[in-house]
Amino acid sequence: MVPTKTQHGRFVAAILSSTILFCDYGYAATHKQASRKGGVPTNVRKTSHSVAPQRVRHPSGPVKSRAGEEIMVAVNRAGGGGMMRHETAPRAVQTVTKRYIAMQNPTSTALDLVKNLPSVSVSANDSSGILGGTMNIRSLTDSDMGILLNGVPVATAYYLNQNVDSENLDHVSVTPGSAAINLPVTTAAAGVMDAGTITPDHKFGGTTDFSYGSNNMSREFLRVNSGDIGNSGVRGYLSFSHEHARNWIGPGTNERRHLDFGARKDFDNGSYIDLFASWNHQFTSMPLYPTAQQFLDKKHGNGTFTYSAEYNPKMPSRYVGLVGNMWDQFFITAPVHVVLPSRFSFDFKPYYVYNGGYSYNGSLFNADKVAVTQGSNGAALSGQVPATSTYSVYRPHAGAVAQLNYQIDRHNTVSLGYWFDYQDNQVNNLYSVATEDGRKNYPYAQGTGLFQNGSRYMPYQGDAGWYNHSLFVHNVSRYFDNRLQVDAGFKVSMINRYSQNYASRAPHMQENTVVPLPQLGIGYKIDEHNQIYINAEGDYRMPDPGSLSAVFDAQSGSYVGNPYNAKPQYLIKEELGWRFNNSYLMADLSFFNYSITNRLVSTSVYVNNQAISTTINAGNQTARGFDAMVAAHPIHHFSPYASIEYLNTSMDSNLPTTGLLNGATVSDLLPTKGRRAVMAPHVLANIGLTYDDGKLFGNFAVHYTSAQYTTFMNDEKMPGYFTDSIAVGYRFPSFGFVKAPVFRMNFNNITGSFVRTGAYGLTNNAHATTGVYGSAVSASGSPTYYLYPRFNMTGTLSVSF
Incomplete structure (x- = not known):
């Protein structure tokens, strides 16, 4: 069995105790409790801590606090109805604001909200937001990206719905080409997506809304604000939501319950404590992802690829009742700033x-090949037994960033920091017999589990994770009345990855890696309306620690080291940008160039004629292009928005493979050098139009993605496609204790298009080909795809009190 781990528990306890100490110090550092009311006005965005608004002279530059340290603020001007925000950082930043978020479907995740940004191509599973999705950015994926909530790491884009309810989101920002030096990210090759939550209100009150829509979707949400609690200066909120929906294609239902909690304490000297915690629990019925042929057959009415609603004991893997996922997530962060x-x-x-939690799927277990019993003392099973294969997952993730800042003079501020990060991923593969009518049994029940020699049968019992120790130094310089800003920093990450399969005789594998990450950004404000910037940095992606696992050699009958053990993916990136902002419109143009080394690819390889799934390095890759955004401030209540990205990519290396030569299996290379990178469309384009007169409001948006290759040999292509959405609503006058009632309707896929929006599974080559060294390379399979949910609508009624 996997040994019980307690390191993370002790680490979390240390974190919480340290937080309490800093809280006590922050309280003692003030001469009296904070008594500010109303917070920072809406035209000022806090990036470090609260600042009295009358002290702001240059919104893009530093401001002196009473304690003498430098505080950064930025103007929170938005255009295009909140689809674009004015930025001043010396790097590309693309942001949607609360104004836009409040018009969208409340089931929207951060992934749904950024789908009209120029760098992003989003693929979603369903119309309810419960099943998550994926995204591609400048030829890279969300696996190459740091996904953050309030500046700390969370799970991948697939699990974004579990982090926070959209009513509690303040903004979502994407920095497609960079990651700030002090961010706790280990996979920032494609940049960072950071969602920021709302700040608790100073007044008691609350908000509730109810939504109903297509596919029997229903959702309820309630948030209560405490307001300022006595004279303590503490304020907070607690919210709960519940959602239920059917799959939009095929059978199956999904259900989600979610809690958010936020609290904040400000001190007179500028210190603060900010706490956010969330809990998510959901049951989902996973969809099938079609191949190109299955998709076309379904589109033309010649077949289906979905799970069956009827149970057939001879085909349990096709029954919807035996496939699904139960998942829990708990998240907490408590940033402390001490002056x-x-x-x-x-x-x-x-x-x-x-x-x-656990994921499960139906299967026919061959009890004649593997001797098992039902229960530890049960009778031996024989033949093909309908069963469920369950992957039980336990994944704690903890860390902390500590940063000491010193304002050298009025021009320079230097920071020294340390980041520690730990994750452990324990996975057990369990089998249980299914009931006669095709229902799954509880996977941990002993009486219905499959046992071998008196112990629970588990063909895989893995434990993989990492320890990350990072040191960084960062200096910010401002000159010429804050018009020139120079950000320079350096981070070095020391990573220990490990992997072990306790169900086998495979040895414990581990590897230490040291990665240097330099960064330089320069921004210059030419005049009141124009800014230029350049940014250059090194970023990396750490390979999945599971890729360290030893491989079973069928010829020798023993486990051997993985010959394809991947190195970290490393990028050198450069950006050159220009921003414009005046009373009428804002614009942002950025050119980028990526040089990618040791591109990480998930694929199948062979070890002594045995196919295994692993992560390999696919050599080098180049990506370059430009992003352009433009948005207008309201003109007769109308706010237009448009964005475009042009992307040109090429693979600079051939991909390792195996082929057949003279009757023997040999190592070879696929001739991929010079071909276009997978999931790298030449053009992404968006247009949007928002109307808001204070009562009636609406938003219309269209997204276009051009054709993309889904195999590394470029022998299968996904055609270009359009997506669209409409939001329309009305704000009614308050009456009695009911404040700000709002009714809105959200429509997606208005044209009812049935299209593919992304690749769920890539392959090397869809058709047989010849390797670089002349061997015959067989087809590696057909890619599978995400589908755009057909026309769906949601109506939402919300009120405050």
Whole structure:
């Protein structure tokens, strides 16, 4: 069995105790409790901590606090109805704001909200938001990206719905080409997506809404704000939501329950404590992802690829009742900012994320080949036994960032920091017999589980994870009345990855890696309306620690080292940008160039004639192009928006494979050098139009993605496609204790298109070909695809009190 791990528990306890100490210090550092009311006005966005608005002279530059340290603020001007925000950082930043979020479907995840940004191509599973999705950015995937909530890491884009309800989101930002030096990310090759939550209100009250829509979707949400609690200066909120929906294609239902909690304490000297926690519990019925032929057959009415609603004991893998997922997530972070004497300040940002649950699918277990019993003392089974194969997952993730800041003079601020990150991923593969009518049994029940020699039969019992120790130094310089800003930093990450399969005789595998990450950004404000910037940095993606696992050699009958053990993916990136902003419109143009080394690819390889799934390095890759965004401030209540990306990519290496030569299996290379990268459309384009007169509001958006290859040999292509959405609503006058009632309708896929929006599974080559060294390389299979949900609509009524 997997040994019980307690390191993360002790680590979390240390984090929480340290947080309490810093909280106590922050309280003692003030001469009196904070009594500010109303917070920062809407035209000022806090990026470090609260600042009295009358002190803001240059919104893009530093501001002096009473404690003497430097505080950064930025103007929170938005255009295009909140589809674009004015930015001042010396790097590309693309943001949607609360104004836009409030018009969208409340089931929207951060993934849904950024789908009209120029760098992003989004693929979603369903119309309810419960099943998540994926995205591609500048020829890279969300696996190459740091996914953050309030500046700390969460799970991949597939699980974004579990992090926070959309009513509690303030903004979602994508930095497609960079990651700030002090962010706790280990996979920032494609940049960072960071969702920021709302700040608790100073007044008691709340908000509730109810939604109903297509596919029997229903959702309820309630948030209660505490307001300022006595004279403590503490304020917070608690919210709960419940959602239920059917799959839009095929049978199956999904259900989600979610809690969010936020609290904040501000101190007179500028110190603060900010807590956010969330809990998510859901049951989902996973869809099938079609091949190109299955999709076309379904589109033309010649077949189907979905699970069956009828149980056939001879085909349990096709029955919807035996496939699904139960998942829990708990997330907590408690950033602390402490203003110290002599122009020092200290930031401490701890976090803890727990993911756990199980996924299951039906299968026919061959009891003649593998001797098992039902229960530890049950009778031996024989023949093909209808069963469920369950993957039980336990995944704690904890870490903290500690950063000491010193304002050298009025021009320079230097920061020294340390980041620790730990994740452990324990997976057990269990089998249980199915009931006669095709229902699954509880996977941990002993009486219906399959046992071998008196112990639970588990062909895989893995434990993989990492320890990450990172040191960084960062300096920000501002000159010429804050018109020139220079950000320079360096981070070095020391990573220990490990992997072990306790169900086999495979040895414990581990590897240490040191990765240097330099960064330089320069921004210059030419005049009141124009800014130019350049940014250059190194970023990386750490390989999945599971790729360290030893491989079983069928010829020798033993486990051997993985010959395809992948190195970290490393990128050198450059950006050149220009921004414009005046009373009428804002624009942002950025050119980018990526040089990718050791591109990480999930694929199948062979070890002594045995196919295995693993992660390999596919050599080098180049990506370059430009992003352009333009948005207008309201003109007679109308706010237009448009964006476009042009992307040109090429694979600079041939892909390792195996082929057949003179009757023997040999190592070879696929001739992929010079071909276009997978999931890298030449053009992404968006247009949007928002109307808002204070009562009636609406938003219309169209997205276009051009054709993309879904095999590395470029022998299968997904055609270009359009997606669209409409939101329309009305704000009614308040009456009695009911404040700000709003009714809105959200429509997606208005034309009812049935199209593919992304690749769920890529393959090397869809058709047989010849390798570089002349061997015959057989087809590696057909790619599978995400589908765009057909026309769906949601109506939402919300009120405040």
